[in-house]
Amino acid sequence: MSHATTPPAPASAGTKDRSGLLARVTDVRSVYGGGEQDFTAVDGVSLELGEGEILGLAGESGCGKTTLGNTLAMIATPPLYVLSGTLEIDDEVIDLSTLSAADVKRHRPYRGSTVSMLPQGAMNAISPTVRIRSLVHDVMRAHRTGVSKDEALDRARDRLKMLEMPVRVLDSYAHQLSGGMKQRVITVISTLLDPRLLIADEPTSALDVSSQRMLVEMLLAMVEQRIMSGVVFVTHDLPVLSQVSDKLAIMNAGSIVEMGPTRQLVEDPQHPYTKKLLSSVLDPTAETRERGRDRAQGGAPVPGPSTEEAR
Ligand SMILES: Nc1ncnc2c1ncn2[C@@H]1O[C@H](COP(=O)(O)OP(=O)(O)O)[C@@H](O)[C@H]1O
Numbered sequence: 001m002s003h004a005t006t007p008p009a010p011a012s013a014g015t016k017d018r019s020g021l022l023a024r025v026t027d028v029r030s031v032y033g034g035g036e037q038d039f040t041a042v043d044g045v046s047l048e049l050g051e052g053e054i055l056g057l058a059g060e061s062g063c064g065k066t067t068l069g070n071t072l073a074m075i076a077t078p079p080l081y082v083l084s085g086t087l088e089i090d091d092e093v094i095d096l097s098t099l100s101a102a103d104v105k106r107h108r109p110y111r112g113s114t115v116s117m118l119p120q121g122a123m124n125a126i127s128p129t130v131r132i133r134s135l136v137h138d139v140m141r142a143h144r145t146g147v148s149k150d151e152a153l154d155r156a157r158d159r160l161k162m163l164e165m166p167v168r169v170l171d172s173y174a175h176q177l178s179g180g181m182k183q184r185v186i187t188v189i190s191t192l193l194d195p196r197l198l199i200a201d202e203p204t205s206a207l208d209v210s211s212q213r214m215l216v217e218m219l220l221a222m223v224e225q226r227i228m229s230g231v232v233f234v235t236h237d238l239p240v241l242s243q244v245s246d247k248l249a250i251m252n253a254g255s256i257v258e259m260g261p262t263r264q265l266v267e268d269p270q271h272p273y274t275k276k277l278l279s280s281v282l283d284p285t286a287e288t289r290e291r292g293r294d295r296a297q298g299g300a301p302v303p304g305p306s307t308e309e310a311r
């Protein structure tokens with residue numbers, strides 16, 4: 001179900017409108033609590049995102065990327081508590097803290113419409129027994145009560161056309177679609193309400209290289225067409241991020257250690273952690289070569305690239 005041809009190279013980031021600030025995030029602190037001890041997963045994070053920008057959030061597994069994403073998307077639920085933090089967007093300052101049930105209720109109007117979350121592993125969470133069209137209605141109705149099935153489908157159809165995706169996917173069951181197509185479809189569905197900001201959590205991590213590229217292409221087209229005005233693209237995959245992001249934020253142990261324009265950060269990293277992270281991905285290490293040699297000698301197999309299209 002994937003396209004036969006290689007998609008063109010991602011559009012140049014230079015054509016984007018960078019006139020204004022889209023979002024400012026200030027001093028986010030999020031903890032996992034309820035047990036013997038609280039664990040601080042996000043420790044005083046502040047960020048800025050311009051209109052039309054894609055901000056790449058990178059860092060090793062466990063550094064707090066998903067926790068930060070859930071906090072910004074206002075979907076934190078116990079045991080995750082947001083102690084402090086504000087999100088300034090469209091001249092509105094939203095208090096992100098979730099210290100009471102009332103806070104969680106206060107966030108409801110912003111969820112899905114102001115900020116939308118594409119959760120990690122979302123494509124695998126789609127039930128194999130429902131058609132994509134029912135999913136479209138369910139997702140839209142969750143945020144905009146009273147939307148009719150026809151309205152929801154019309155909107156989805158328009159979106160798919162806009163993004164040059166086959167409209168017939170609406171009649172498919174999830175299991176009939178390739179991983180790459182599923183991920184693109186779920187991305188389209190999660191943005192049907194035109195969020196100002198999309199938070200995409202590891203959207204490419206389970207995809208093979210050509211599906212990764214198609215998803216990145218689609219995200220760039222979506223920003224260009226102003227379906228959303230900005231993206232926080234979360235991944236541990238720095239090579240993907242350096243292709244798609246205007247700006248990079250490097251996270252380590254709950255804090256942003258360095259942030260700046262992608263090119264500057266990749267070419268001239270300042271923080272020792274950024275240097276370490278970059279050298280570990282951009283250098284074909286001795287360790288990889290050794291594992292290759294092990295395999296040649298009958299050792300443990302080296303994990304190959306994802307084979308998600310080949311089921
Ligand atoms: N439900 C939870 N309860 C307690 N600790 C958690 C929970 N979820 C995540 N954590 C911890 O919070 C830290 C950050 O996790 P996460 O935000 O998922 O990191 P990342 O997305 O960067 O891999 C990790 O140390 C993880 O173990």
Ligand SMILES: [Mg+2]
Pocket residue numbers: 065066067120201202
């Ligand atoms: Mg994560």
